[in-house]
Amino acid sequence: MYDNINSDNAEAARQYDFIEKCRQYIEEESRRLNRPLAAAVVTFGCQMNARDSEKLRGILREIGYREGEEETADLVVYNTCTVRENANTRVYGRLGQLKPRKKKNPHMMIGLCGCMMQEPEVVEKLKKSYSFVDIIFGTHNLYKFAEILFTRLESGKRAIDILEGTDKIVENLPNERKYSFKSGINIMFGCNNFCSYCIVPYVRGRERSRRPDAIIAEIRRLVADGVTEVMLLGQNVNSYGKTLEEPMSFARLLQEIEKIEGLRRIRFMTSHPKDLSDELIEVMGKSEKICRHLHLPVQSGSTAILQKMNRRYTKEQYLLLADKLRRGVPGISLTTDIIVGFPGETEEDFQETLDIVRKVRYDSAFTFIYSKRTGTPAAVMEDQVPEDVIKDRFGRLLEEVQKIAGETCALHEGTVQEALIESVSDQDASMVTGRLSNNLLVHIPGDAGMIGRYVKVKLKECKGFYYIGEAV
Ligand code: 5AD
Ligand code: SF4
Numbered sequence: 312m313y314d315n316i317n318s319d320n321a322e323a324a325r326q327y328d329f330i331e332k333c334r335q336y337i338e339e340e341s342r343r344l345n346r347p348l349a350a351a352v353v354t355f356g357c358q359m360n361a362r363d364s365e366k367l368r369g370i371l372r373e374i375g376y377r378e379g380e381e382e383t384a385d386l387v388v389y390n391t392c393t394v395r396e397n398a399n400t401r402v403y404g405r406l407g408q409l410k411p412r413k414k415k416n417p418h419m420m421i422g423l424c425g426c427m428m429q430e431p432e433v434v435e436k437l438k439k440s441y442s443f444v445d446i447i448f449g450t451h452n453l454y455k456f457a458e459i460l461f462t463r464l465e466s467g468k469r470a471i472d473i474l475e476g477t478d479k480i481v482e483n484l485p486n487e488r489k490y491s492f493k494s495g496i497n498i499m500f501g502c503n504n505f506c507s508y509c510i511v512p513y514v515r516g517r518e519r520s521r522r523p524d525a526i527i528a529e530i531r532r533l534v535a536d537g538v539t540e541v542m543l544l545g546q547n548v549n550s551y552g553k554t555l556e557e558p559m560s561f562a563r564l565l566q567e568i569e570k571i572e573g574l575r576r577i578r579f580m581t582s583h584p585k586d587l588s589d590e591l592i593e594v595m596g597k598s599e600k601i602c603r604h605l606h607l608p609v610q611s612g613s614t615a616i617l618q619k620m621n622r623r624y625t626k627e628q629y630l631l632l633a634d635k636l637r638r639g640v641p642g643i644s645l646t647t648d649i650i651v652g653f654p655g656e657t658e659e660d661f662q663e664t665l666d667i668v669r670k671v672r673y674d675s676a677f678t679f680i681y682s683k684r685t686g687t688p689a690a691v692m693e694d695q696v697p698e699d700v701i702k703d704r705f706g707r708l709l710e711e712v713q714k715i716a717g718e719t720c721a722l723h724e725g726t727v728q729e730a731l732i733e734s735v736s737d738q739d740a741s742m743v744t745g746r747l748s749n750n751l752l753v754h755i756p757g758d759a760g761m762i763g764r765y766v767k768v769k770l771k772e773c774k775g776f777y778y779i780g781e782a783v
Contacts, residue, residue, distance in 0.1 A: 356392025
């Protein structure tokens, strides 16, 4: 039904050949050491990276690696993030810790991939000062992992492979899911928005949507394998389908996914306010499966700052949208991202941010200190805000956000809601943790046998941003 210009099955077949070739190497090495080899993929950053790491683990499993710990694995792969400077700093820190280990175990290999590798300065630095890294690849050629690993194994030399961009989407490669009952699904890659502070469009490339039939086939396969909740992933899911041969709106895609039998919950992220359509609100309002939660990054409450950020909406337009959502999707929980200290942000601008937080009353908000990313327009803007001013604003914002989140959380106290049980609680082994439709967590007495099940839960006590409850 849909023309397939950008998905490449021949490439997948090529990669399976490399998987087989790597497998032979790994088998031999395993015989030599007289033990199985272990690999650890460590994820930094967002859910896109988490999903990419599952793909890397799937390839490693096929090659014959067991899953191991970072501290002891024979192959350690860091899937990096570069959205803020401190993400980069952490990777260099961790690499520094790996160096002495590699000296003692020369057969050990270190791989780096992800968004940081798409920055030429980073790769230069790694080449010069981190010669003990074995494999370096980027976001556009993740599907070539087995090929790049093979190059390293065969040549004995460091393998570096970075593409500047791609229009390719390679389907049907292996994949190792973290949870048996829920899964992320990429519906699109890249971003065309160029918010002036953001490095993502430079490291993830232009927007490309996966074909709807490929998405639906993948979800059907997952459902047959026990998955009941999916998270549709993209930098800007609201503009899904614009680049397809036969364009299709995100709302229509959701309607198609809703029809899949056996699937119970649909989530998605991230939404850009400028592209959120009335059609989507209507579909959400009527849906039985789409969760009552929307992550809608506002970034700032000041129209002047929003303009400098190239967000293409005003404070008033955002407020109108939040209002429409609350009316169209009763009980919806709204969460957001906010940046403090964007260049030129004055105390008045910051007050506008506090004001929008008070008006929208977010269920939770991720708050970030502005981080200067080389190559983005904001990095060279005048009036960079001094650190102490940013810290002070950040503290005040956090206080407000937490106060409101606590109040909105308390509103549901005493109600009965359905939770999908995800894990045994980290704090208390006699409790399990479940997720409500609105994305909040609840801890109830239970055991591992309940994982993956939907349970009606009474929310007995609100603890600020989660609940203590019991099955009813
Ligand atoms: N500095 C601080 N926060 C940033 N984000 C993106 N780029 C930057 C930056 N340069 C935040 C935005 C985005 C989230 C994923 O990360 O709030 O929504
Ligand atoms: Fe970055 Fe803006 Fe694209 Fe989000 S929408 S990834 S903030 S450029």
